[in-house]
Amino acid sequence: MGFWGGVAIAAGGVAASQAQTFMIQYVQRLGGHFDEAKAHLNSVQHGLLYQVMSETVRRELEAEAQRRVAALQNAYQAITEANIFTKPFAFLRHADTTMIAGTWRDFAPGLPTSADSIVYIILGMLVGFVIYEIVKLPVVALILEPRRRKFRRRD
Numbered sequence: 001m002g003f004w005g006g007v008a009i010a011a012g013g014v015a016a017s018q019a020q021t022f023m024i025q026y027v028q029r030l031g032g033h034f035d036e037a038k039a040h041l042n043s044v045q046h047g048l049l050y051q052v053m054s055e056t057v058r059r060e061l062e063a064e065a066q067r068r069v070a071a072l073q074n075a076y077q078a079i080t081e082a083n084i085f086t087k088p089f090a091f092l093r094h095a096d097t098t099m100i101a102g103t104w105r106d107f108a109p110g111l112p113t114s115a116d117s118i119v120y121i122i123l124g125m126l127v128g129f130v131i132y133e134i135v136k137l138p139v140v141a142l143i144l145e146p147r148r149r150k151f152r153r154r155d
Helices: 003-046 055-080 087-094 097-106 115-143
Strands: none
Touching (some): 003 087, 055 087
16 A cells, blocks of 8 residues: 555545544534424423413424424434444434534534644654655565676676
8 A cells, every 4th residue: 555545544534533523513413403392392382372372373383393303303313322333324314404504514523624733644644654664675675585686707
């Protein structure tokens, strides 16, 4: 594997770690929406403001609030209870585009990925690559049989 293979592997690792961080932040946002939806349902069911509304309007609002709570609970449980291999698929299946947009807007990377950090990462990878090549040269020289040149004798 060459230098660019190492760069590609590092980039893939960073991208995967950020996808994991994004899912964690999405689940936190989803949990907040779920808690808010439960509080809203409780308010519709027991709040004084909703008790003075007509029964038909209150029932419609309660049914809508129950659907929202059920949908958010279903998504939250599906994502949080999925194992490490199925979690990305559960996330994709139950993701809400509005919450994805909000999560993306507020996304905080889990690894340092500022411009300075990227420069340090690249320099560190270069230093590691140089050290690898320096260590590899004598090892290869010791393992491989040196080539022997045959010299002709001139008479």
